[in-house]
Structures are given as C-alpha cells and as structure tokens.
Amino acid sequence: MRRSVGKQADPDLGMLTGRVLFNLQKELFETLARRGHPGLRPRHGAVMVYLDAEGSRATELSQQSGQHKQVISTLVDELTALGYVRREPDPQDRRAKLVVPTALGLDMMSTSDAIVAGIERRHAEELGEDVYAGFKRAFQRIAELQVAWRERIPGQATGEA
C-alpha cells in the first residue's frame, strides 16, 4: 500500500492534531471575521486565548502559550495596532507593563470563547456527551504526559543526549 493511502486510512496523532487545529482555526477566524473581527489571524491566538480582562503580563502570556517572549511582544504590537489591547503600567510592579484588552478586545474574547464552545457542543452532540467527555479527558492527559516526559528526560527536552 502506498504510504499516503495507509496514512489517510489510519492517521497518526500528528496528522490528526494538525488537521483538527487547522480546521478549528479556519472556522473560528472566519466566524470572528463575520462578527466584526476581520483583522485577527491564527498567530494571534497565543495572546487571545490567555488574555485576562484584568490584564496579563507578557511573561505570563509567554509561559501559558509556550511562545517566546519576543514572539508575544510582536503579537501584542500587532493587536495594539488593531485596537484590541494596550500596554499599561502594572499597578503591582512599577517597572512592569500589563497587556490590557480594550472594549473591542473584551468583545473579541467573549465572542471567540463562545464560537469555540459552540464547535465543541456540536462535536459532543455528534459523538455523544459521554464519548466527547472521555475524549477530552484522554486528550488533557496526553498534554500533561508530554510535559512530564520533557521534564523527566532532560536530554530529550533540550535536543542533547
């Protein structure tokens, strides 16, 4: 059997995550565009997903998203230009800045959360609530195992060994 045919019939974890993420982002950003947020791109997700209404530090956004601080800084610049966030002094640390959502940013955050929740509700209806809940539990466990694996084996994590 051709390799590509075998893979279409029995996709590996990389293919499945890649496809599902690609299609989920496509639906999310197309729907956001129709609901008043046309300038956003999937790369902005690293900030959009974790941003707090009270404001977030860039270092927090970096840790939560797994993106380098420099990447987060560029994304915050773009989102500032698009009118979604602004940098404000952190009241708890005068030397630090907070990334704070504007009114447009708050609308985007709640709209985006509602779109993703709607997509997940659709999957749960199609698969059955129990099956979907089991899928989510297993997926979360896999995400945790990946982190534990990287922390357990320093050589694997750094590319040495």
Place this chain on the structure above:
Amino acid sequence: MRRSVGKQADPDLGMLTGRVLFNLQKELFETLARRGHPGLRPRHGAVMVYLDAEGSRATELSQQSGQHKQVISTLVDELTALGYVRREPDPQDRRAKLVVPTALGLDMMSTSDAIVAGIERRHAEELGEDVYAGFKRAFQRIAELQVAWRERIPGQATGEA
C-alpha cells in the same frame, strides 16, 4: 475566576490541539535532528507526512495536507535544497512533475514514522491501550465531522453568509 486560570483547568479543544501538536512537533524534530536530519522544520511536515516512496504529485500533496499549491511548491524547493526530494517527469503525464524522495528522503520518512509511532506507543502505555484506541477513534471522527460540516454549510466554508 480569571479567564486564564479557568482555561488552564479546563482547556478547550483549540488549546489542547495547539499544545499537543506543538510538543509533538518539538519532540519529533529534535529527535530527527539527533538522527541525522537537522535541517527539517515543522512546516516541512505538510510534504514529509504524505510523500510516497514512488513519488507524489504536488496537487496530491496540496489536497492531502490542506495547504495551497504555492505553499507546497515553496516547501518542495526547500526540501530539494536540503537534499530530501527531487522533481522528476511524471511517467503517466508528460506535462506533470513528480516529487520523488531521495535516499536521504526515504530515510527521513521511515525515521519520522518510527518516532511518531514510538510517541503514540508511549501514550497508549500510559493511558491503557483501550483508552488510547478510543481516543484515536473519537479524534478521527471529529476530523471527519469538521470536513462534513464545512461541506454541508457553504457559507461557513467560504466565509460568506
């Protein structure tokens, strides 16, 4: 509760797919680098995953990966420069070209498939074979449902509506 804290405790499907894909790619490409393939990057996955030993048409790679033909063409250029593939005339269609893996490309394909299979074996051992098999079935069903959803609702698929 802060939005970010709630999301860490109960991650949505977009966060989970993003994290698991990011960590899987990190482990895959770091391991490939240690096994003689240091020049590859995650973006090359769109071609690497679907390439056949017998050669693949660029249009096939585009359909299978969901990437634009222009993107595939750029990736094939890069993989050609890295020594992984070459473009050859398609024996079945004189006007078409086939993307054919070199010996280095064939080694990369089997090494990459073995690394991903090893990662999945680890997950299956940690979760239990049955739980992991159920997870994969549900995941594949979700990937199919996304495609069916986009085909069913043309407005959603094209961003009109």
